[in-house]
Amino acid sequence: MELIEVRSQQQESQFLDVARNIYKDDPHWVCTFDAEINAIFNPSENTFFQHGSAIRWILRRDDEIIGRVAAFVNRNKAFGYEVPTGGMGFFECVDNHEAAFILFDACRKWLINQGMKAMDGPVNFGENDNYWGLLVDGFTHPGYGMPYHKPYYRALFESYGFQVYFEQITNHLDLTVPIPGRFMKIAEWVLKKKQFTYRHFNFKEADGFLSDFKRVYDQAWQFHENFTPIEIENLRKTFHSAKSIIDPELIWFAYHDNEPIGFEIIFPDINQIVKPFKGKLNLFNKLRLLAGVKLHRYSRGRMIIMGIVPQYQRFGIDAGIIYHLHQAILKKPWLKELELSWVGDFNPKMQALQVATGSVYAKKHVTYRISFEAENRLRRSVVI
Numbered sequence: 001m002e003l004i005e006v007r008s009q010q011q012e013s014q015f016l017d018v019a020r021n022i023y024k025d026d027p028h029w030v031c032t033f034d035a036e037i038n039a040i041f042n043p044s045e046n047t048f049f050q051h052g053s054a055i056r057w058i059l060r061r062d063d064e065i066i067g068r069v070a071a072f073v074n075r076n077k078a079f080g081y082e083v084p085t086g087g088m089g090f091f092e093c094v095d096n097h098e099a100a101f102i103l104f105d106a107c108r109k110w111l112i113n114q115g116m117k118a119m120d121g122p123v124n125f126g127e128n129d130n131y132w133g134l135l136v137d138g139f140t141h142p143g144y145g146m147p148y149h150k151p152y153y154r155a156l157f158e159s160y161g162f163q164v165y166f167e168q169i170t171n172h173l174d175l176t177v178p179i180p181g182r183f184m185k186i187a188e189w190v191l192k193k194k195q196f197t198y199r200h201f202n203f204k205e206a207d208g209f210l211s212d213f214k215r216v217y218d219q220a221w222q223f224h225e226n227f228t229p230i231e232i233e234n235l236r237k238t239f240h241s242a243k244s245i246i247d248p249e250l251i252w253f254a255y256h257d258n259e260p261i262g263f264e265i266i267f268p269d270i271n272q273i274v275k276p277f278k279g280k281l282n283l284f285n286k287l288r289l290l291a292g293v294k295l296h297r298y299s300r301g302r303m304i305i306m307g308i309v310p311q312y313q314r315f316g317i318d319a320g321i322i323y324h325l326h327q328a329i330l331k332k333p334w335l336k337e338l339e340l341s342w343v344g345d346f347n348p349k350m351q352a353l354q355v356a357t358g359s360v361y362a363k364k365h366v367t368y369r370i371s372f373e374a375e376n377r378l379r380r381s382v383v384i
Contacts, residue, residue: 001066001099003106006056012038014058018068018092020278022150028141029148030271031279032131037090040125041070047233051076053114054125056090057106059099067093067100071107072125073114080226081118083376085369086111088121089131093156100156108372118371118378120165121157122147127234129304133168133342138363143302143339144271146170147365154366162368166381168342169351171359175329175336179322180358187323190316197258198324201251203243210235212253212260220262220307225346225382245270245293249328250301254308254317262317264306264325269339272298296334303340306350318353346381 006015016034023029041056043049052074059067070090078084088107093100111119124131130145134153142148190196201209210232218229239246245268254262273292277285292298308317329335340359343350344367371378 001102002060003102004058004060006041006058011058014065015056015068015090016279018058018065021065022092022094023148026150028139030142030144030275031277033274033277033281034279035281040131045237046126047231047237048072048074048125052125055110057103059093059103061099066096067091067103069093069103069107070125071110071119073111073116074125076228077226078116080228082378083117083371083373084115085118085120086114086116087123087125088119089123089125091122091153093153095150095152095156097156097159101160104160108370112372117373117376118369120367120369121162123367127230133365133367136364136366138170140363142271143170143269143300143341144267145302145304146339146341146363157368160370162370163378164380165367165369165378167345168365168367169345169361170339170341170363170365171343171354172362173338173340173354173357173359175338177358179326180356183319183356183358184323186316187319190320191323193315195257196261196315196317196320197255198320199253199255200324200328201246201248201253203248206239209251209253210239213263213265216253216260216263216307216309219309223310223384225384242267244290247301247332249331250325252321252324252328254312254321256312260309261312262306262308262321264321265304266301266325266338267304268293268298269300269302270298272300296332299334299336301335301338303338313349322357344381346383348383 004011006012016037020031039045041054052072054070054072056070058065069088071086071088073086078086093103107119122134131147133147134157135147135149136154139151213235214230214232221227247268250266252264253260273289340354342365343354369378
């Protein structure tokens with residue numbers, strides 16, 4: 001077997017094609033857009049290169065490419081853990097331990113040269129809302145941005161020595177069933193408090209809403225392990241690239257005396273539209289995507305993130321947001337389900353909130369960690 005660093009355009013294409021070959025007979029897999037993957041490894045498009053670096057490899061056996069992987073260091077976060085920790089991701093491989101271990105070893109050696117002493121994976125060289133974690137349970141249709149994997153990947157990771165750092169739970173909410181009455185009573189109670197107001201997103205005021213998002217995020221996530229403030233430029237890029245698919249009435253903000261204190265973000269699950277595209281977003285497929293969104297050829301949304309500023313978390317603001325979201329959804333009969341993805345096992349409060357809305361367990365991803373030094377026993381993620 002030959003390990004090859006991705007340097008040329010041909011190798012870049014081979015890196016992308018590995019996934020298409022691995023999942024070609026899988027009825028559930030949806031190919032991520034090639035352009036999205038390429039952008040992650042393009043310093044001119046991914047702002048994480050301003051404080052980090054990345055590398056990719058493909059693995060050849062005879063005349064066949066049988067695996068791929070990437071490694072990266074985010075220096076804003078790497079040195080905030082108990083030991084310097086890098087990341088690996090975009091792993092795809094045939095069911096062969098030797099092949100998988102060659103890929104894992106490449107990441108380990110590169111990260112050691114970068115000064116790292118541990119490795120998380122599979123993760124993203126970017127924010128954790130996309131391409132984060134290994135699917136270990138619930139091998140069904142993935143929501144847009146959520147990773148899908150072969151069941152045998154778990155054995156490849158764990159036999160190499162990766163251990164669970166945290167579990168990521170995805171719940172599904174049936175929108176055809178009324179929200180539990182107790183939850184709605186809380187919403188009605190908080191809606192009587194006139195100091196709290198709610199507004200949905202609109203593009204004319206996008207900069208203001210994104211600024212509000214950052215203010216809430218940086219307060220609500222400050223107690224998460226190894227927190228770093230979110231980068232506003234990444235937010236702008238995300239919303240700009242998704243402008244054609246965003247439904248503003250599915251994105252809500254909460255305010256206390258006009259100060260932002262909470263939000264929830266839902267995107268349509270365009271995976272239901274783009275599955276036949278096989279990762280190619282040419283002009284024809286762009287038109288197909290726009291038509292699919294306009295004609296509501298999707299029945300599910302993905303709640304990507306929800307957060308409340310800590311001092312307001314006991315005021316029922318979450319119920320107020322969900323009430324307004326529910327009212328908006330009633331006007332969208334094509335929406336039948338929400339995927340709430342994902343909540344870490346380090347965040348039991350948010351897990352309890354999702355259960356209170358009537359959602360049910362659907363999937364589990366795992367973020368693994370491995371120490372490069374046998375004597376260094378790393379702990380699991382801290383519960384907030």
